[in-house]
Each structure stands twice: as C-alpha cells, then as structure tokens.
Amino acid sequence: MLKRFEDKEWQSSMKIRLDMNNMMAEFVGPHGITEEDIAGIQSKLDAAHQAMTLKRANGGMDFRDLPYVQDEIVDDIINYVASVKDKMDTFIVLGIGGSALGPIALQQAINHPYYNELPKEKRNGFPRIYVADNVDPERLTSLLDVIDLKTTLFNVVSKSGSTSETMSQFMIIKELLENELGKEEAREHIVCTTDASKGNLRPIAEQEGYKSFVIPDGVGGRFSELTPVGLLPAAMCGIDIEELLAGAAYMDSLCKDDNTFSNPAAIYAVLHYIAMQQGKNISIVMPYADALKFISDWYAQLWAESLGKKFNNEGEVVNVGQTPVRALGATDQHSQVQLYAEGPKDKVIVFLGVDKYKASIEIPKLYSDIPSLGFLGGTTHNQLIKTEQMATEYALLKAGQTNMTITLPEVNAFTIGQLLYLFETATGFAGELLNINAFDQPGVEEGKNATYAMFGRPGYEEKKAELDSRPEKRDKYII
Ligand code: PA5
Numbered sequence: 001m002l003k004r005f006e007d008k009e010w011q012s013s014m015k016i017r018l019d020m021n022n023m024m025a026e027f028v029g030p031h032g033i034t035e036e037d038i039a040g041i042q043s044k045l046d047a048a049h050q051a052m053t054l055k056r057a058n059g060g061m062d063f064r065d066l067p068y069v070q071d072e073i074v075d076d077i078i079n080y081v082a083s084v085k086d087k088m089d090t091f092i093v094l095g096i097g098g099s100a101l102g103p104i105a106l107q108q109a110i111n112h113p114y115y116n117e118l119p120k121e122k123r124n125g126f127p128r129i130y131v132a133d134n135v136d137p138e139r140l141t142s143l144l145d146v147i148d149l150k151t152t153l154f155n156v157v158s159k160s161g162s163t164s165e166t167m168s169q170f171m172i173i174k175e176l177l178e179n180e181l182g183k184e185e186a187r188e189h190i191v192c193t194t195d196a197s198k199g200n201l202r203p204i205a206e207q208e209g210y211k212s213f214v215i216p217d218g219v220g221g222r223f224s225e226l227t228p229v230g231l232l233p234a235a236m237c238g239i240d241i242e243e244l245l246a247g248a249a250y251m252d253s254l255c256k257d258d259n260t261f262s263n264p265a266a267i268y269a270v271l272h273y274i275a276m277q278q279g280k281n282i283s284i285v286m287p288y289a290d291a292l293k294f295i296s297d298w299y300a301q302l303w304a305e306s307l308g309k310k311f312n313n314e315g316e317v318v319n320v321g322q323t324p325v326r327a328l329g330a331t332d333q334h335s336q337v338q339l340y341a342e343g344p345k346d347k348v349i350v351f352l353g354v355d356k357y358k359a360s361i362e363i364p365k366l367y368s369d370i371p372s373l374g375f376l377g378g379t380t381h382n383q384l385i386k387t388e389q390m391a392t393e394y395a396l397l398k399a400g401q402t403n404m405t406i407t408l409p410e411v412n413a414f415t416i417g418q419l420l421y422l423f424e425t426a427t428g429f430a431g432e433l434l435n436i437n438a439f440d441q442p443g444v445e446e447g448k449n450a451t452y453a454m455f456g457r458p459g460y461e462e463k464k465a466e467l468d469s470r471p472e473k474r475d476k477y478i479i
Pocket of ligand 1: 158160
C-alpha cells in the first residue's frame with residue numbers, strides 16, 4: 001500500500017527539514033538554549049524515549065501505527081468514494097475540533113486554493129468540500145443556501161457520538177434530507193465516521209443503514225487525522241491518501257531514533273520543553289505559504305489541548321502549556337511581527353517554508369526610474385516571499401527571539417503526511433517531558449458538561465446544581 005515508502009530517492013528529495021540554529025544561544029543570544037541545557041535533562045530525555053517506545057508497544061500511542069494498519073480501510077474508502085463521486089456535487093463534514101481541523105488543513109494544503117469554485121471537471125470529478133464545525137445558526141443556514149441537498153453527501157464525524165454541535169447538526173440535516181428526499185433516498189446522503197462500538201452514532205448508523213467508517217479505539221480526536229476522520233474527506237476531494245500515509249510512515253522511521261538530535265519529533269519537543277522552562281509560554285506557527293495556513297489551526301488544537309494541563313501524572317497542580325498563535329507570512333509581517341521582534345521573550349516561532357511553490361509569478365519590469373519600486377521588476381513573487389521569510393527570520397534572530405524553520409521541499413500528500421506525523425509525535429514526546437497526559441482533555445469536558453447541565457440533559461442534575469450555586473453577576477461590572 002505505501003507505494004512511496006520503498007522509494008528512497010523520492011523520500012530524500014521530499015524529506016522535510018528542521019533548522020534549529022536560531023533556537024540555540026550561540027546564535028540567538030542569552031534567551032536561547034545551550035547544548036548544556038539539553039545535556040542537563042538527559043535522564044528526562046532517556047525516560048521520554050523509553051516511554052514513547054513502551055507506550056507504543058502497549059497500545060498507549062495507537063496513532064503512531066496508523067500508517068501501517070489501515071490497508072482495508074483505505075481500500076474501503078477509495079471504493080466508497082468511487083461509488084458516490086459522480087452522484088454528489090458537494091461533500092460536507094459535520095464535525096468539530098479534531099473531527100474538523102485536520103480535514104480543513106489537508107484539503108487547503110493540497111488542493112487548488114479555490115477548489116470549490118472550480119468546475120467539476122477541473123476538480124477531476126470530485127465534489128466540492130465544506131466543513132461545518134460551528135453551530136452559529138447563520139453559518140449553517142447560509143451553507144444550505146449554496147448547496148443542493150439532492151447532490152450533497154454529509155459526513156457526520158464524532159468519536160464520542162455525543163458532541164452537541166455535531167449531533168445537533170446531524171439531527172437538523174437528517175430531518176431536512178428525509179423531508180426533501182424521503183427516508184430511503186436520504187440514507188444515501190449520510191456517511192458516519194465514529195467509534196467501532198461506543199457512543200450514540202454507531203447504533204444510529206446501524207439502525208438507519210448508513211454507510212460508516214471506524215475511528216480506531218485508541219486514537220483520540222486531535223490525533224485522528226490519519227484515520228477515516230481525515231482520510232475520507234481527503235479522498236473525497238481527490239487527495240492521494242496512500243501517499244499521505246506513506247509520508248507519515250517515512251516520518252515515523254525518522255522519529256524512532258533514540259538520538260534526540262536526529263529525531264525530528266524529539267528535538268522539536270525538547271526545544272519547546274526547555275523554552276517552556278525558560279518561561280516561553282507562546283508557540284507561534286507561521287507558514288510562508290497560504291497552502292499551509294490552516295495547518296496552524298490544526299496544530300493550535302493539537303498543541304493546546306494536548307499539553308495545556310492543570311495536573312501532572314502524579315496529580316500535582318502544574319498548570320503547564322504553551323498558548324498557540326496562528327500567523328501567516330508575509331501577511332503578519334504587517335501585523336504581529338512587530339510584537340515578535342520587540343515584545344517579551346516569551347515565544348517560540350516556528351516558520352513553515354516551502355522550497356518549490358506550485359506556481360510562479362514574474363513581476364514585470366516597470367518603474368525602473370523609481371528605485372524603491374524598480375528593484376522588484378524582473379524578480380518573482382516566489383523570490384519575494386522566500387526572501388521575506390529569510391529576512392523575518394534574520395530580524396527575529398537579531399532581536400534575540402527564539403525561532404526555528406521547518407521546510408517542505410513542496411506541499412504534497414507525502415510532505416503533509418510527514419508534517420502531521422511529526423507534530424503529533426512531537427506532541428506525544430512533549431507530553432512525556434512535561435509528565436502530563438497529552439491524550440485527555442478534562443478542561444474541554446468541563447465545558448461540555450456545563451452545556452449539558454444548562455440544557456437540562458438527564459444525568460447532569462448535580463452539575464446543574466453546582467452551576468446554579470455560582471455567584472450572581474453584579475450589575476456594577478456590566479456597563
Ligand atoms: O481532540 C479532541 O478529543 C476533541 O477536540 C474532539 O475532537 C472534539 O471535542 C470532538 O469530539 P467528538 O469527535 O467526540 O465529537
């Protein structure tokens with residue numbers, strides 16, 4: 001299945017590169033990290049490497065095996081897509097959090113930036129794709145304005161099958177479809193992606209006769225992009241999912257290294273961990289490619305929800321985590337970069353760069369008599385964005401602000417597979433270093449439970465009483 005996995009030449013030409021020079025004190029100055037800092041946590045590093053291996057062997061990190069264990073699932077997805085793609089003009093994901101951010105990031109990265117606006121033949125016959133994650137009533141109503149239910153396929157994605165946002169959207173859509181198309185026909189317009197046995201959605205899918213895919217048991221929402229959560233929407237808009245998994249498998253081969261300095265996930269995690277110990281509690285991801293813009297959103301959830309924790313594994317209060325910030329080069333050079341350069345030294349900035357863009361635009365040789373414009377003529381936008389990236393990197397280095405650069409030779413399914421897998425594994429590794437559980441989300445659960453209680457869901461009476469006893473808001477603080 002992993003057709004590129006054996007192709008060594010392709011691998012080395014498409015290997016993503018990490019440049020960590022500007023994290024190091026010898027380059028960035030006193031706010032940076034020294035080799036002694038890393039050597040100083042050697043026993044922690046050894047323990048983290050060991051835990052990564054042990055947990056993987058014992059089912060504690062199932063996301064790491066996803067590139068190898070899904071041959072049948074991939075075939076099922078490819079066959080299903082082939083069977084529906086001609087009938088459907090639009091594919092809509094109903095999901096939120098880990099069930100939405102990956103599909104958005106992947107499709108925006110790999111497909112034409114105006115994919116949905118292209119005529120179907122230019123989409124190689126694949127449907128348009130939308131992701132309806134939020135429950136803002138204006139959003140869903142507006143989406144319904146631009147689609148035809150008769151040619152729309154809805155993918156309900158929920159691991160728990162109880163997320164209010166997703167399940168309420170499903171209920172709305174189910175009723176709409178049944179009213180418009182009748183129950184029989186409506187069935188063909190819904191496909192579910194959920195747990196194999198747990199939660200509400202599995203029995204619903206079975207009772208209603210919906211086509212369904214399984215989210216493997218040990219893989220949580222934000223680590224699920226390489227399961228049918230991400231693979232089905234990707235395949236539905238023409239992305240080569242075998243290539244994606246091959247890229248992930250290739251990154252896995254690099255992340256098994258016990259040597260921290262040559263293991264991309266380990267070194268990414270270690271440098272961020274030490275930075276956190278130095279009080280750098282902000283993690284910025286700044287791609288210099290619009291294609292990678294939504295990778296920052298996906299990363300923000302992964303890094304924040306996994307590492308932002310109150311308790312460590314011993315139950316002690318630690319309140320750790322870095323706040324992720326999404327930026328885009330060159331756009332944010334005209335907004336946030338001022339703060340990055342001159343504000344507090346509380347950040348790690350990760351640039352995402354691309355060697356080869358999918359297009360090239362030449363700037364015409366105009367205004368050669370105006371020196372402040374003439375220098376642009378005869379160059380390309382490709383040179384301009386690349387140069388701006390290097391210049392920003394230099395400016396931040398000069399300002400003493402720790403930064404690193406991850407470069408993709410080009411943006412394709414293989415390199416994106418590597419990038420997703422790298423960030424997921426680095427998150428797991430950082431969790432080990434921080435001695436926290438990177439795979440739960442008690443803070444999110446609290447909000448979900450409070451919603452259930454306020455909505456009067458049975459079983460949440462105690463939570464309702466707790467909420468009702470919170471202090472009354474005071475008018476004097478509301479103006
Ligand atoms: O990472 C997570 O676990 C969450 O962000 C979930 O993906 C999100 O809450 C949606 O949950 P579910 O897939 O159960 O609907």
